[in-house]
Amino acid sequence: MKFLCLTCDEVMAFAERQLPGDGTLSVIFTCPACKREIAMLTNPMETQLVTSLGVEIGGRTVSQQPMQQTRMGMDSPREDAFEATETSHAARGPVTWSAEATERLDNVPRFVRGMVKRIYAEYATEREINVITPEVMDRARSDLGLEGM
Numbered sequence: 001m002k003f004l005c006l007t008c009d010e011v012m013a014f015a016e017r018q019l020p021g022d023g024t025l026s027v028i029f030t031c032p033a034c035k036r037e038i039a040m041l042t043n044p045m046e047t048q049l050v051t052s053l054g055v056e057i058g059g060r061t062v063s064q065q066p067m068q069q070t071r072m073g074m075d076s077p078r079e080d081a082f083e084a085t086e087t088s089h090a091a092r093g094p095v096t097w098s099a100e101a102t103e104r105l106d107n108v109p110r111f112v113r114g115m116v117k118r119i120y121a122e123y124a125t126e127r128e129i130n131v132i133t134p135e136v137m138d139r140a141r142s143d144l145g146l147e148g149m
């Protein structure tokens with residue numbers, strides 16, 4: 001990646017690079033002839049693009065660190081994320097699951113189970129249903145149009 005000073009037709013030299021740690025990146029280039037400075041600013045998404053392309057800025061590949069962490073965060077199992085939000089619902093109204101309902105929930109594929117469980121729990125809480133049974137699940141499914149869950 002190079003910048004050209006149009007006035008002097010000179011390739012601008014790398015002067016300064018800042019990685020504030022919030023995912024943004026700013027790079028300053030200076031024209032060796034007229035000393036004019038330009039700054040390249042990228043937002044986190046653009047920084048990720050630059051780092052994923054392995055573009056060298058100022059002779060060094062831009063550190064992968066800021067976005068790498070974000071990417072790792074998104075790779076973590078989604079079920080855990082849903083499980084975590086579930087705690088706040090439990091505080092709102094204690095919803096319990098009957099043995100049959102729990103058994104049926106076990107048939108739901110693991111990667112969506114947390115989400116499905118949350119949908120049913122929310123449905124029950126809104127209708128002040130304390131125990132989720134297969135019947136409640138059936139009703140929720142047809143009410144919410146969730147065939148196949």
Ligand SMILES: [Zn+2]
Binds near residue numbers: 035036
């Ligand atoms: Zn210049």
